[in-house]
Amino acid sequence: MAAHAKTTDVPKALATPIDIGGNAVAGVVAELNKLLADTFALYMKTKNFHWHMSGRHFRDYHLLLDEQSDQIFAMTDPLAERVRKLGGLTLHGTGEVHKLQRIKDNDAAYVAPAEMLAELRRDNTAMAKAMREAHEMCDEAKDIATASLLENWIDETERRAWFLFESAESDHAAG
Template structure:
C-alpha cells in the first residue's frame, strides 16, 4: 500500500518528455499553444452556441454552416494538446485553466441576430488566425518546424471560415 507521501510524489513528478528543443523553446511554444487551445475551445463553444440558437429565414443554411465550422474547429483540439506533450510541455487540465488563458471573448447574450452571430464569428476567426501566425513566428524563432507546419494548415482553415462567414453575411 502506498503512503500519502508516495502518492503526492507521483502526482508532482515531472514528466520529462524528451525534446530536441531547448527548455526555453518548450516553455514558450507550449505556453502559446495552450493559449491557442483555450481560444479554440472558446471559439468552438461559441460556434456551437450560435448554431444552437440560430433562427430566421436562412436558419437551415446557417445552422449547417456553423455545425460544419464547429466540427473543423474541434478537430484541432487534440492535435494541439498532443503537440504540446510531444514538445515536452504540459497542457490544459481544466475549464478553469482554459478560461485563465483564453483571449477570445465569450458571448452569453440571451439573443443575437444571425448577422451579428456571423460577424462575431468572422472577427473571432480572424483574431484566431492572427494568434496562430504569432505562434508560427515563435516556432520559427525556436526552429520548431513541425509545429509551424501544422499551424499553417490551421491558419488556412481559419481563413477559409472567415471567407465563408464574410460571403454568407453579404447582402446582394
C-alpha cells in the same frame, strides 16, 4: 481537495525529451496552450450560435456553423498532443481555458444572425492572427512540426472567416 496543476510545472514523469531548447519550448508551449483555450472558446461560441440560430437562412447558417464547429473541435487533440510531444503540460480543465482564452464568450439570450456571423468572423480572424504569431515563435525555436500544423490551421481558420464574411455579405447584398 487536490491542488490544481499548472501547465508550467512539468513532473519529471511527463517531461518528454525533445531536442529543442528549453526556453524556446516553454514559449511555444505557453502559446499553444493559449491557442488551445481559444479553440475551446471558439468551439463553444460556434456551437452556441449554431444552437440558437434563427431566421430565414436558418438551415444554411445552422449547417455552416455545425461544419465549422466540427473543424474547430478537430484541432483540440492535435494541439494538446503537440504540447505533450514538446514535453509540456496542457490544459486540465475549464478553469484554465477561462483563464487563458482570448476569444470572448457571448452569453446573450438572443444574437441576431448577421451579428453571429460577424462576431465569429472577427473571432476566426483574431485566431488566425494569433496562430501566425505562434508560427513566428516556432520558426525562431526551429520547431518545424508545430509550424507545419499551424500552417494548415491558419488556412482552415481563414477559410472559416471567408465563408462567414461571404455568408453575411450575401445578406447585405440582398437588402
